[in-house]
Amino acid sequence: MPATQNPVTSFAQTAFSERALGQNVPRREGAAKLCGKACYVDDLPRQDVWFGGTVRADVPHARLLGIRYDPRFDWSCVVVVTAADIPGENVVPVVMSDQPALTDSIIRYHGEPVALIAAPDVETLQQALDSVTLETAPLEPVFEIDDALAAKVLVDDSDNVFRHIDLRKGDAVAALQSADVVIEGEYHTGAQEHVYLEPQGMQAEPTEDGVIIRGSMQCPYYIVEGVALLLGLPPEKVRVIPCVTGGGFGGKEDFPTLIAGHAALLAHKAKRPVRLIYDRVEDLRYTSKRHPARVRHKTGWTRDGRLVAMQIELVLDGGAYSTLSPLVLQRSAIHAAGPYQCDHIHIAARAVATNHPPRGAFRGFGAPQSLFALETHLDYCAAKLGLDPIDVRRRNVIRPGGTLACGQNVGDDAAVGEVLERALTESDFVARRQAYATFNQRASSSTSVERFRRRGIGLSLFMHGTGLNGNAEGFFKSEVLLRGNSDGKVSVLTDLMEIGQGTQTIVAQLAAEGLRLPVEWVVAEEPDTAVSPNSGPTVASRTAAVVGGLLITAGQRFRAKVEHRSGGPILDAYAFRSAVAELVSQEPLQVRVAYRPPPDFHWDEETQQGDAYLAYTWSCCVVALEVDTLTGEVKVLDVTAVQDVGRVVHPLFATGQVEGGVTQALGWALMENCVWSEGVMKNANMTDYTIPTAMDVPPMRVVFLEHPHPRFPHGAKGLGELPAEGPAPAVANALRQALGIHFDRVPITPEIILPAWEDRQS
Amino acid sequence: MSERTTIRFTLNGHAVEVSAPPMQRLLDVLRETCGLTGAKNGCGEGDCGACTVLVDGIAVVSCLVPVIQIDGAEIRTVESLAQGDCLHPLQQAFLERDGTQCGSCASGFLMTACSHLEHGGDTSDAELRAALSGVLCRCTGYNRVLEAVQQAAEGAGHHAGDRL
DSSP states (O other), X not given: OOOOSOGGGGGGGGOOTTOSXXXXXXXXXXXXXXXXXXXXXXXXXXXXXXXXXXXXXXXXXXXXXXXXXXXXXXXXXXXXXXGGGOSSOOOBOSSSOOBOSSOSSEEOSTTOXXXXXXXXXXXXXXXXXXXXXXXXXXXXXXXXXXXXXXXSSOSSSSSSEEEEEEEEESOXXXXXXXXXXEEEEEEEEOOBOOOOSSOOXXXXXXXXXXXXXXXXXXXXXXXXXXXXXXXXXXXXXXXXXXXXXXOOTTTTTSHHHHHXXXXXXHHHHHTSOEEEEOOHHHHHHHSOOBOOEEEEEEEXXXXXXXXXXXXXXXXXXXXXXXXXXXXXXXXXXXXXXXXXXXXOEEEEEEEEOOSSOOOOOOTTTXXXXXXHHHHHHHHHHHHHHTOOHHHHHHHHBOOTTOBOTTOXXXXXXXXXXXXXXXXXXXXXXXXXHHHHHHHHHHHHTOOSGGGGEXXXXXXXXXXXXXXXXXXXXXXXXXXXXXXXXXXXOEEEEOOOOOSSSOHHHHHHXXXXXXXXXXXXXXXXXXXXXXXXXXXXXXXXXXXXXIIHHHHHHHHHHHHHHHHHHHTSOOOSHHHHHHXXXXXXXXXXXXXXXXXXXXXXXXXXXXTTEEOSSSOEEEEEEEEEEEEETTTTEEEEEEEEEEXXXXXXXXXXXXXXXXHHHHHHHHHHHHTOOOOEETTEETTOSTTTSOOOOTTTOXXXXXXXXXXXXXXXXXXXXXXXXXXXXXXXXXXXXXXXXXXXXXXXXXXXXXXXXXXXXXXXXX | OOOOEEEEEEETTEEEEEEEOTTSBHHHIIIIISOOOOSOOSSSSSSSOXXXXXXXXXXXXXXXXXXXXXXXXXXXXXXXXXXXXBOOHHHHHHHHHTOOXXXXXXXXXXXXXXXXXXXXXXXXXXXXHHHHTTSOOSSSXXXXXXXXXXXXXXXXXXXXXXXX
């Protein structure tokens, strides 16, 4: 296949002329970032700022008996905070709110924060941190999923199960008995670290009656809630002004609430600004990861490859506190049966407690784990059935009017079959699979170095639900605000965070589309909770789709308001701008729009049935690779990613999202291996925890099918997480062709490949 | 605090004299003493390349350079690239190709690419991937970065010895 030199050119047909939507508008903050002028939290002025650090538990499970302060250190020159200093509630509010900001009794993971110290400079801070020891009485730790489920040792206060979800459609047990063939498989996926290039960091500044928080984050209003609760302040006394944020990928969804709380406690007691920045080792070792998972499949088939029944048992290792595990589990479960039509499904999903650092949100939010299992299992089943994995998928893909595992009818939005066919064509899949079979046959009988090389091509078919699950979008009631300015431009106010995906740019585009104004006349204001409405968290692939829809509506209403007050339609853009300026000179001009669920949207949280998501995006990922069987090294030759994400708001950014997501997932599939020992990540540095470099990434062909979705006024579904879901199973399936081995876990490192290959040879 | 030494060097074309502990990291001197925060502290171990600056035209990770070693050297940081409001061709190409998303790696890629092109480095895919492999990016998947550098090189009529 010819490498795609410039996939962006394939977007020509998607440009909507004279419209903001679909245009490659220049990145708003691009020049500032490229000139080194963008201000990240550690770039804030350092004058009068103290530096904070965290005293952490050095055992995975223990009773905390006391904290010892070395009398040789002059403690008068620093500020120390323990749980006893917390003016409000000692809790990090997430779903279950089971995590303390600072533990004062039970230590549940190695690295759990016990105390905080602030000092005038980092040298003094380090001396102080080194002068604290903890007295602890060890408790038996739990590290393995099976031990957690056995519940002989309890990590949490009940049965080590944070949440149990049963998703039922039809009668899977009975249907399995009627199947021609039943095939079982067990799959494992490892933890993955986000490795946002900017480590976690916060700065807190006390004000007369509250606190200002600046820092690196995805969700400003999560921090308002968390800090207010911790300091015992009303929420309006906590002002969050995010800094430029150097990547998130979910890692800065929930975790920043903890570190912002810590900075706030220190600033509150020190009565001065305190900056708390994690170094890379601390960040790798103690912040959240993608949940490790174990997934068991029992699948009933007809002999000719029709899905009869799917029984899926899914367990996520949630770590020591629940954080977002209940929601990650839910998304993982709902995606576990994939984009297929099957009448009898039972998915039993549990998130369990172990004495590992708490896991959290990571791009895909549980779906990559369950989809790795499913899509690898389908190829395994196809091989057992003696069928072509492409045909097995063709036979079972969901079609218009079909229903997913949660009972959700996908309506007309079911381009999954089309996505599959397009990916087969774009990647020249069938011909290349044949060519690789010939290549491998020739290699196996070769006497030259070629005999060590094997090639394979594999694919995966998957989906991702747009936005927050079920009733959560309705719960947040996200708001956006448009405001006329005295120069006639229109400002957009949201709390949506730019973390690399181009939020500021597309927010302006979407408002401009609704306003029917040039995008240059729309100002995307920086989030600041003193003035920005709560538009919900910057997560769940919801920005362009869910909040994007609100921006379109707000733009339209703003225009209608201006035209109404000015006495009629204004066709000319300059005249409109003058009208805005004129109206603003008389009185404030603004339009606020809040999210309301569509009237036909129904989700039953009790039964986990109904509209799990507003819409689904569909995608097929094809990976071609070559294995060196002497070293176990895998070289990915190219990747083809085809997706239906509805209308594409910004083709260039969208391509970047896909390429970046694919790259992260290739890392998870092939090299990113968190090595745990006694609850500690042993390879917590960037030498030993390796992520893909420019040399590890292949050319990619990125194709968007654009079927506008009727639930959004602009037809755009979500995108950010989808591309992270397909590459890992596509890699496993490509390796199946290359080596004839069924790899049932990721990462598939050379250390896994070599012994498996040797086994197969002997 | 360890003893300080006076160190003189050229920073983005200007003569600079700083008083710093000799083993202090160049990165910290640039960020804290000189107020240039474009180079980032991504890992502090020389792995991520976010702190890359040019020392006498060579791209180095400033987190691994004790400041004493740059006495008399010419240092260039990302802040030196743009001339007023006029972006450097590499910056312009990164903007057009969206070669940076979150921006943390921007300084690393720009300075590494700058050094590579100034030394007449090859801009074929394979060569460029190798040349840029010391800088990590978690957002883009690198292909936009590659295209941006190639576009800048083409735009400048790049050949050996050319200065962008």
